[in-house]
Amino acid sequence: MQETIEKIEAMLVLKQYSNLRAFLCEMNEADIAQIFAEMSDEKIPILFRLLPKDVAAETFSMMDTDQQGLLIKGFSDSEIKEVFDELYVDDAADIVEEMPANVVKRILKNTDPKTRRMINEILKYPEDSAGSLMNTEYISLRPNMTVEEAIKRIRRVISDAETVYTCFVTKDDRKLLGLISIKTLLLSNKDERIKDIMDNTDVYVHTHDDKEDVAKAVNKYDLVTIPVVDDEMRLVGIVTFDDAIDVMQEETTEDIEMMAAIAPHEESYFKMSDIHHARNRIIWLLVLMLSAAITGHIIANYEAAFATEAILVSFIPMLMGTGGNCGSQSATLIIRGMSVDDIKLRDFFKVLWKELRVSALMSAVLGAVNAIRIIIQYHDYTLALVVSLSIIGTVVMSQLIGCMLPMLAKRLKMDPAVMAAPLITTIVDAGSIIIYFSIATKFFNIG
Amino acid sequence: MQETIEKIEAMLVLKQYSNLRAFLCEMNEADIAQIFAEMSDEKIPILFRLLPKDVAAETFSMMDTDQQGLLIKGFSDSEIKEVFDELYVDDAADIVEEMPANVVKRILKNTDPKTRRMINEILKYPEDSAGSLMNTEYISLRPNMTVEEAIKRIRRVISDAETVYTCFVTKDDRKLLGLISIKTLLLSNKDERIKDIMDNTDVYVHTHDDKEDVAKAVNKYDLVTIPVVDDEMRLVGIVTFDDAIDVMQEETTEDIEMMAAIAPHEESYFKMSDIHHARNRIIWLLVLMLSAAITGHIIANYEAAFATEAILVSFIPMLMGTGGNCGSQSATLIIRGMSVDDIKLRDFFKVLWKELRVSALMSAVLGAVNAIRIIIQYHDYTLALVVSLSIIGTVVMSQLIGCMLPMLAKRLKMDPAVMAAPLITTIVDAGSIIIYFSIATKFFNIG
Numbered sequence: 041m042q043e044t045i046e047k048i049e050a051m052l053v054l055k056q057y058s059n060l061r062a063f064l065c066e067m068n069e070a071d072i073a074q075i076f077a078e079m080s081d082e083k084i085p086i087l088f089r090l091l092p093k094d095v096a097a098e099t100f101s102m103m104d105t106d107q108q109g110l111l112i113k114g115f116s117d118s119e120i121k122e123v124f125d126e127l128y129v130d131d132a133a134d135i136v137e138e139m140p141a142n143v144v145k146r147i148l149k150n151t152d153p154k155t156r157r158m159i160n161e162i163l164k165y166p167e168d169s170a171g172s173l174m175n176t177e178y179i180s181l182r183p184n185m186t187v188e189e190a191i192k193r194i195r196r197v198i199s200d201a202e203t204v205y206t207c208f209v210t211k212d213d214r215k216l217l218g219l220i221s222i223k224t225l226l227l228s229n230k231d232e233r234i235k236d237i238m239d240n241t242d243v244y245v246h247t248h249d250d251k252e253d254v255a256k257a258v259n260k261y262d263l264v265t266i267p268v269v270d271d272e273m274r275l276v277g278i279v280t281f282d283d284a285i286d287v288m289q290e291e292t293t294e295d296i297e298m299m300a301a302i303a304p305h306e307e308s309y310f311k312m313s314d315i316h317h318a319r320n321r322i323i324w325l326l327v328l329m330l331s332a333a334i335t336g337h338i339i340a341n342y343e344a345a346f347a348t349e350a351i352l353v354s355f356i357p358m359l360m361g362t363g364g365n366c367g368s369q370s371a372t373l374i375i376r377g378m379s380v381d382d383i384k385l386r387d388f389f390k391v392l393w394k395e396l397r398v399s400a401l402m403s404a405v406l407g408a409v410n411a412i413r414i415i416i417q418y419h420d421y422t423l424a425l426v427v428s429l430s431i432i433g434t435v436v437m438s439q440l441i442g443c444m445l446p447m448l449a450k451r452l453k454m455d456p457a458v459m460a461a462p463l464i465t466t467i468v469d470a471g472s473i474i475i476y477f478s479i480a481t482k483f484f485n486i487g
Numbered sequence: 488m489q490e491t492i493e494k495i496e497a498m499l500v501l502k503q504y505s506n507l508r509a510f511l512c513e514m515n516e517a518d519i520a521q522i523f524a525e526m527s528d529e530k531i532p533i534l535f536r537l538l539p540k541d542v543a544a545e546t547f548s549m550m551d552t553d554q555q556g557l558l559i560k561g562f563s564d565s566e567i568k569e570v571f572d573e574l575y576v577d578d579a580a581d582i583v584e585e586m587p588a589n590v591v592k593r594i595l596k597n598t599d600p601k602t603r604r605m606i607n608e609i610l611k612y613p614e615d616s617a618g619s620l621m622n623t624e625y626i627s628l629r630p631n632m633t634v635e636e637a638i639k640r641i642r643r644v645i646s647d648a649e650t651v652y653t654c655f656v657t658k659d660d661r662k663l664l665g666l667i668s669i670k671t672l673l674l675s676n677k678d679e680r681i682k683d684i685m686d687n688t689d690v691y692v693h694t695h696d697d698k699e700d701v702a703k704a705v706n707k708y709d710l711v712t713i714p715v716v717d718d719e720m721r722l723v724g725i726v727t728f729d730d731a732i733d734v735m736q737e738e739t740t741e742d743i744e745m746m747a748a749i750a751p752h753e754e755s756y757f758k759m760s761d762i763h764h765a766r767n768r769i770i771w772l773l774v775l776m777l778s779a780a781i782t783g784h785i786i787a788n789y790e791a792a793f794a795t796e797a798i799l800v801s802f803i804p805m806l807m808g809t810g811g812n813c814g815s816q817s818a819t820l821i822i823r824g825m826s827v828d829d830i831k832l833r834d835f836f837k838v839l840w841k842e843l844r845v846s847a848l849m850s851a852v853l854g855a856v857n858a859i860r861i862i863i864q865y866h867d868y869t870l871a872l873v874v875s876l877s878i879i880g881t882v883v884m885s886q887l888i889g890c891m892l893p894m895l896a897k898r899l900k901m902d903p904a905v906m907a908a909p910l911i912t913t914i915v916d917a918g919s920i921i922i923y924f925s926i927a928t929k930f931f932n933i934g
Contacts, residue, residue: 066687066689068688068689068690070708070709191673194673195673195674198670198673198674199674203670204669204673205652205669205711222651222652222669223645223650223651226638226641226642226645226651227642227645227646240513241515242513242515258732259729259732259736260517261517262517262729264652264711264728281711281728281729281732282706282709285705285706285728285732285735286706288735288736289706289735289827292739293823293827295743296742296743296746296819296823297819297820297823299743299819300812300815300816300818300819300820300908301812301815301816302816302819302820308824308829309820309821309824309829309830309838309841310829310830310834310837310841314841314844314845314848315848317841317845318845318848318849318852321813321816321845321849322852322853324812325812325813325816325849325853326852326853326856328808328809328812329805329808329853329856330860332804332805332808332809333805333860335804335805335808336801336802336803336804336805337801339800339801339803339804340797340798340801343797343800346793346797346800347797350787350790350793350794351787353786353787353790353793353800354783354784354786354787355783356783356786356800356803356804357779357782357783357786357803357807357916357920358776358779358780358782358783360804360807361775361776361779361782361912361913361916362772362775362776362779364811364912365747365771365772365775365909365912366768366772368747368748368908368909369747369748369749369768369772371747372743372744372747373744373747373756374756376740376743376744377755377756380736380740382755382756382757383756383757387757391756394756394757394761394764397761398761398764398765398768401761402765402768402769402772405765405769406769406772406773406776409773409776410776413777413780461747461815461908462812462815465808465811465812466808469804469808473804
């Protein structure tokens with residue numbers, strides 16, 4: 041890519057604009073947008089104006105928000121109109137949503153009334169809803185049309201629609217009746233009625249459904265497009281698979297980061313300021329730091345124990361580490377299992393019982409390995425017994441806590457990912473110290 | 488869903504087969520497969536045989552491997568033929584791949600020669616390659632066809648193809664020339680030549696490309712179908728977006744689990760045996776447990792310090808916890824950033840410098856909060872200073888290690904996710920203890 045950028049910059053310097061235009065036209069819009077992201081801002085407007093109208097609009101929709109804003113600032117009113125009329129309306133709405141108020145005003149002033157109405161329609165839905173994600177340009181057919189009439193209609197309206205792969209069959213009051221793929225249309229006899237060959241599918245989402253559920257439905261049913269209906273079952277828009285994939289990726293990133301105790305955010309790593317980074321990470325750290333103080337207090341209570349047997353202190357990191365790791369393994373499996381619908385809330389006791397069995401197996405092995413190590417190293421059988429029993433107790437406790445907390449969080453309508461490694465580690469730390477010193481005081485006659 | 492299952496079971500008991508058939512036909516195949524998964528195995532064959540041929544094949548492809556195997560076992564040869572001839576060839580290949588040898592033999596014996604050849608073609612590619620993921624049934628057009636001829640050809644071959652949304656233009660030697668969407672075909676004049684209206688796209692993948700790269704390309708270019716070519720640029724298959732989504736989900740699950748020190752596996756939570764679960768989780772635990780022993784040794788070296796100042800021990804969990812959390816936050820951001828191509832290897836020093844600044848901000852706040860807490864609780868200014876300086880050192884060190892290790896792993900062609908929380912926590916634990924006791928021995932004149 042570095043090479044491509046250098047080539048483009050060289051042509052810019054030499055003002056070889058027609059060569060440059062031909063060169064850019066050979067590239068995919070996603071690649072052009074990626075190259076723009078790597079170039080200095082002052083070169084973008086010149087390059088952008090070299091692109092043919094449709095390529096320009098598609099590229100524009102794939103650029104990042106900062107560069108879009110910069111371009112719009114330099115656009116004449118007619119240029120705004122040209123780009124926004126060419127955009128798919130869901131992309132246009134996404135862009136409008138990110139722009140400052142004065143820019144939004146200029147955009148809406150310069151789009152045609154129909155586009156403006158559709159953008160406003162999409163913008164009125166809450167940010168995480170199916171409504172905010174949908175495109176209002178789709179192909180609708182009537183049940184009594186013949187295949188021939190349908191294909192004629194498709195040819196007439198096709199240029200506006202984002203996808204023609206699936207057409208939607210609606211009644212006069214826009215109520216969704218079914219859908220029909222272009223494949224079925226092409227396979228059918230031209231005199232057949234749409235209502236006789238359409239799919240009476242009951243797969244659709246509501247405008248107010250969470251966008252994560254939309255993505256899940258697209259994935260489950262392998263759909264290129266899913267219809268979005270309002271409370272009266274009227275078709276108001278469609279969501280296409282590419283937007284569903286983006287939602288999946290964003291939600292996954294959010295889950296992964298939440299599991300590492302990072303507050304959710306929308307910006308990318310380098311785009312986010314240092315202060316913003318620090319703020320997103322420090323909230324949970326402060327909470328966890330102060331809860332770790334509790335573990336500290338518990339340790340302080342056992343001062344007598346490690347004053348007598350100083351060697352006990354040196355096993356603390358191993359015990360806490362193993363407990364934390366076991367707990368976060370269980371939590372991770374349960375959180376991910378729930379997010380891909382592999383584990384359901386009603387499986388609570390099934391999960392608990394499974395983790396109990398797995399932890400019995402694991403703790404036996406870990407305990408035995410530890411006992412052997414301690415006997416070889418210190419020749420102290422009591423110490424080996426104390427540490428190994430503590431490991432067994434810690435591993436079983438950690439796995440049970442690790443599997444229960446995410447499910448409880450979900451039951452309480454919280455995001456299960458909150459209950460991941462950092463929080464569980466902190467809870468498990470305190471537990472493992474209590475188990476350890478309770479056992480140690482018994483065997484060493486301390487205190 | 489529970490309700491639907493009860494309804495179906497009631498109809499089964501009453502032997503209302505035609506009602507049952509009508510009831511099942513109203514449902515989506517993905518839902519039927521999901522319901523089968525929840526029912527006892529002996530009921531599946533009866534229900535399955537009630538489904539119409541096309542619904543049966545689609546449902547079959549969505550069922551889990553165990554149930555598929557069970558059904559095949561009970562199938563007559565002609566039933567196998569019926570189901571496998573109806574399946575898309577990539578789904579058929581996936582199923583064949585999972586079955587034991589004797590079942591595979593029966594399947595291949597009972598499919599028609601063309602299907603058998605295509606299945607074998609797909610099976611010869613390595614498991615994680617684009618070739619193993621592709622479907623060999625697609626629509627290919629010739630550059631000199633007119634739009635009218637193209638549409639005629641599409642109508643003729645359409646029933647075999649998985650998708651008609653994109654048609655591929657190839658030369659006589661099957662070399663890929665470009666692609667054309669059905670939208671363009673419907674928009675164009677019937678006398679136009681395909682070569683004049685097709686897209687000379689350079690977006691394709693090679694048979695030996697990793698399937699993760701295929702998924703990334705589908706996501707980047709928003710493609711319903713991506714062409715797969717061999718080394719001579721001959722078109723050999725296509726990958727559709729739904730298979731790409733599945734790959735994305737699997738890879739993400741693998742990443743998330745690897746980040747929690749769980750060995751990669753393919754089975755779902757409940758399907759996997761207890762022993763298998765234990766084995767997947769214990770490998771890393773053993774490694775980490777033994778490395779934690781090193782931290783234990785370091786602590787043992789400072790016996791003199793906590794013999795004099797017993798209170799020092801009680802801050803160990805807080806320091807280790809904060810260090811571990813900071814390290815895993817950085818590691819998580821970098822690992823995820825690299826997997827969505829937001830952070831590249833060449834950004835190494837940019838990342839390092841950013842994490843240094845962020846850690847300076849965070850450690851200052853965390854140090855200050857801790858100092859205040861200790862002064863309020865213990866009225867001990869030296870202790871406050873020692874602990875806060877240790878926190879500052881630990882946080883900066885943890886974040887730098889947390890961001891560097893995943894990038895180094897990638898540089899060494901390892902999976903960055905290996906360098907996540909558990910491993911980093913263990914490394915950072917040792918580091919924080921060294922920082923802590925080095926500072927403490929200075930200020931308290933110990934040893």
